[in-house]
Amino acid sequence: MQTVTSLDMLRTALAGLRADGARIALVPTMGALHEGHLTLVRRARAEADHVVASIFVNPRQFGPNEDLDAYPRQPAADAAMLEAEGVSLLWTPGPEAMYPAGFATTVSVAGVSEGLCGAARPGHFDGVATVVLKLFNQVAPDMAFFGEKDFQQLAVIRTMARDLDLTRPHVDAIIGVPTVREADGLAMSSRNRYLSPGQRTAAAALPRAMREAIAGIEGGAQVAGVLLQLEAGIIAAGFSSVDYAALADARSLAPLAALGPEPARLLVAARIGDTRLIDNMPVGPARR
Ligand code: PAF
Numbered sequence: 001m002q003t004v005t006s007l008d009m010l011r012t013a014l015a016g017l018r019a020d021g022a023r024i025a026l027v028p029t030m031g032a033l034h035e036g037h038l039t040l041v042r043r044a045r046a047e048a049d050h051v052v053a054s055i056f057v058n059p060r061q062f063g064p065n066e067d068l069d070a071y072p073r074q075p076a077a078d079a080a081m082l083e084a085e086g087v088s089l090l091w092t093p094g095p096e097a098m099y100p101a102g103f104a105t106t107v108s109v110a111g112v113s114e115g116l117c118g119a120a121r122p123g124h125f126d127g128v129a130t131v132v133l134k135l136f137n138q139v140a141p142d143m144a145f146f147g148e149k150d151f152q153q154l155a156v157i158r159t160m161a162r163d164l165d166l167t168r169p170h171v172d173a174i175i176g177v178p179t180v181r182e183a184d185g186l187a188m189s190s191r192n193r194y195l196s197p198g199q200r201t202a203a204a205a206l207p208r209a210m211r212e213a214i215a216g217i218e219g220g221a222q223v224a225g226v227l228l229q230l231e232a233g234i235i236a237a238g239f240s241s242v243d244y245a246a247l248a249d250a251r252s253l254a255p256l257a258a259l260g261p262e263p264a265r266l267l268v269a270a271r272i273g274d275t276r277l278i279d280n281m282p283v284g285p286a287r288r
Helices: 007-018 035-047 075-084 116-120 124-139 151-163 190-194 197-203 205-218 223-236
Strands: 002-004 024-029 050-055 089-091 143-147 174-177 241-249 264-272 275-283
Touching: 002 007, 007 024, 007 050, 007 089, 007 124, 024 035, 024 124, 035 050, 035 143, 035 174, 050 075, 050 124, 089 124, 116 124, 116 151, 116 241, 116 264, 124 151, 143 151, 151 174, 151 264, 190 275, 197 205, 197 264, 205 223, 205 264, 205 275, 223 241, 223 264
Parallel strands: 002 089, 024 050, 024 143, 050 089, 143 174
Antiparallel strands: 241 264, 264 275
């Protein structure tokens, strides 16, 4: 695995990988890698000739009171894991390589960015869309892999790809990979390491309560009532607050008052201590 830190090095390395028409997959990350990221890499390896992984803790997607400085960083361990998974090229730009002096452009995806996490984290999805479009332009991959754990992020990126006529990777080549979970059901996240042992145990109540809510909704219970019960259950389990618990159309993320024929998703963000956890699951007969 080659590691590159400047755009010039990246371009030279990519030209070498592409020489024989090889197909390239991109796995963008912010590091602090766990099994969820490695699952993305394995999927990417199965579908492309070469995997390019990026590690960049993107300041533009953190709000002023968020955890940018505290965000876990473990570059050597991350590189070793990526190398062991057969990644060909690791792109780790510093902030000045990604946002040189005078950088002035923001990509903003209306609608799908606005509710849910977008409401609680103003500017977050602008930061995500801007850096992901830059990564797509820098690497020009044939396909890119993202976790469904960040379901709204995936919807924002797909909308951007469609709206801006991205051809590499076009919207169908943005591949969402199902969430990887711990044995007790908690969705894997780099932020889980912030949890104390007591909080970590309590956190498993989140996916459990979501599964119960889904059973209720699929069984015909009134959605608003189920969502209120879900919020109460999450608080009773030891969470300090619930940012949102919503049933939404799986593509537009518009709120749904009842299950219809289109794929639906249950999405939750809740705080336990200072840590904000998110999770989402498919709802409905088709379960997609
Ligand atoms: O999901 C993430 O880790 C980040 O939001 C991403 C897609 C790498 C953009 O910074």
